[in-house]
Amino acid sequence: MDGLATELLTTLVETLRDVLPIAGILFGFQLIVLRQPIPRLRQVLTGFAYVFAGLVLFLVGLERALFPLGKVMAAQLTDPAFIIDGIDDVLGWDDYYWVYLFAMAIGFSTTIAEPSLIAVSMKANKVSGGAISPWGLRIAVAIGAAIGISLGAFRIITGTPLHLYIMAGYVMVIVQTIFAPRMIIALAYDSGGVTTSTVTVPLVAALGLGLASTVPGRSPLLDGFGMIAFTCLFPIMSVMAYAQISEWRARCNARARKEGD
Amino acid sequence: MIKQLQAFLSTLLDSLRDLAPIILVVAFFQLVVLRQPLPNLADVLVGTVLVILGLTLFIRGLDLGLFPFGESMAHAFARKGSVFWLFAFAFALGFGTTVAEPALIAVAEEASKAAAGGGVIPNVEAERDQYALGLRITVALSVGFAIVIGVLRILRGWPIQWVIIAGYMGVVVMTQFAPREIIGIAYDTGGVTTSTITVPLVTALGVGLASSIKGRNPMTDGFGLIAFASLTPMIFVMGYGMLY
Numbered sequence: 001m002d003g004l005a006t007e008l009l010t011t012l013v014e015t016l017r018d019v020l021p022i023a024g025i026l027f028g029f030q031l032i033v034l035r036q037p038i039p040r041l042r043q044v045l046t047g048f049a050y051v052f053a054g055l056v057l058f059l060v061g062l063e064r065a066l067f068p069l070g071k072v073m074a075a076q077l078t079d080p081a082f083i084i085d086g087i088d089d090v091l092g093w094d095d096y097y098w099v100y101l102f103a104m105a106i107g108f109s110t111t112i113a114e115p116s117l118i119a120v121s122m123k124a125n126k127v128s129g130g131a132i133s134p135w136g137l138r139i140a141v142a143i144g145a146a147i148g149i150s151l152g153a154f155r156i157i158t159g160t161p162l163h164l165y166i167m168a169g170y171v172m173v174i175v176q177t178i179f180a181p182r183m184i185i186a187l188a189y190d191s192g193g194v195t196t197s198t199v200t201v202p203l204v205a206a207l208g209l210g211l212a213s214t215v216p217g218r219s220p221l222l223d224g225f226g227m228i229a230f231t232c233l234f235p236i237m238s239v240m241a242y243a244q245i246s247e248w249r250a251r252c253n254a255r256a257r258k259e260g261d
Numbered sequence: 262m263i264k265q266l267q268a269f270l271s272t273l274l275d276s277l278r279d280l281a282p283i284i285l286v287v288a289f290f291q292l293v294v295l296r297q298p299l300p301n302l303a304d305v306l307v308g309t310v311l312v313i314l315g316l317t318l319f320i321r322g323l324d325l326g327l328f329p330f331g332e333s334m335a336h337a338f339a340r341k342g343s344v345f346w347l348f349a350f351a352f353a354l355g356f357g358t359t360v361a362e363p364a365l366i367a368v369a370e371e372a373s374k375a376a377a378g379g380g381v382i383p384n385v386e387a388e389r390d391q392y393a394l395g396l397r398i399t400v401a402l403s404v405g406f407a408i409v410i411g412v413l414r415i416l417r418g419w420p421i422q423w424v425i426i427a428g429y430m431g432v433v434v435m436t437q438f439a440p441r442e443i444i445g446i447a448y449d450t451g452g453v454t455t456s457t458i459t460v461p462l463v464t465a466l467g468v469g470l471a472s473s474i475k476g477r478n479p480m481t482d483g484f485g486l487i488a489f490a491s492l493t494p495m496i497f498v499m500g501y502g503m504l505y
Binding site: 004014017018019021022024025026029030033034036038039040043044045046047048049050051052053054055056057058059060061062063064065066069070072073076077082098102105106108109110112113115116118119120122123124127128162163166167170173174177182183185186187189190192193194195196197198199201205221222223224225226227228229231232 | 283286295306318320323328367371375379448455480485490491
């Protein structure tokens, strides 16, 4: 338990180093360029203190509970000794089913807990006047991340070139953009970037590295990357799909009501 | 005071619900698939309590501080009307929040190892450190650039999809010319640039600007800054790989 105090202190210092430049830019521009007092100064300062303290506790907690466990799990699940099924000793891509399932489950659950996604969904709910439900958006993003990460695992296992997947993804995004409701497009593009933050990146990177170093013929230096890119790309599609489905259902309902009259 | 406490408690419950899926997933894989007991149960419990408390404080803090302050700054910049200072602020925000980002520091280090392993740079520590620092500055510059372009888009009211499609083309073209070992790293840096503090601030800036400029819709014009911030690093990093 005595490790906890030192851990809190080191994370506090590290987070401070990360946060101070941002605070400096914000308050510097406010006071020097805009030359205005800060409205509701006490409340704002309390909020910043909360954000800072919250981030420190969050990081220490992750480092203590989730990251060690998740990283050991990723290593164990990708270990050939675990995957080999005893029937034949040649590993095929389909022997890794637990890895795909783990990738999917961990992608979904870490995205749901991602603080920056919670922030964006709160904002989107407010700006859209309640039309976008925070949970609908977060679940849509999490489904996208789950698909992205498991496909990323599949790519490392099969050793297919990364850029082909990315380009196919781009084509899909552009096609969906043509058909998706205007209102959702900017938010959908944003949701790619917000998925990969504090909680998701370390676990996904550990999974990718574990796969790249244990799958025969892969090198962690060349093939370990790419998982995060997938996690960024697929939520764009799933959020647009979510909006398309909601719009389609609203239209069906409207038609049914009309026919009922 | 009672109202504050109520708000805090309801956020606490939300955090509990937000973290429930992770707890379930980890428990299922550990106990059912890998069939192993949880190591250091005490650590895991303490950690989980800290995560829940931390998330609750963070979300309360967003509502009290980061969101209103970010938006009030955006309004103030719109009223001031100086495009130069707005761009300077946008660039500083993008560059400043990225250059010290811990996730980026970690990826840059990995990338320097990959470059040394691929024979791009001599495998000595000084060379690797220099490569990693160069990469970090490249990414930070690209994020600063992205926020400036994003703000310009909000001012002008350009539809986001055209800018994004242009960016995608940039990525596709650069992929043809960039050395093979940088491509995976470049694609990944797009994701690691947007940290937990950057996202709410940048979102508040975009939404605040779009709602204080006449003729802009905060929903279609306000979002999108983060999308740019995760796109430009790919292009810039592939460029960095070509120069090296």
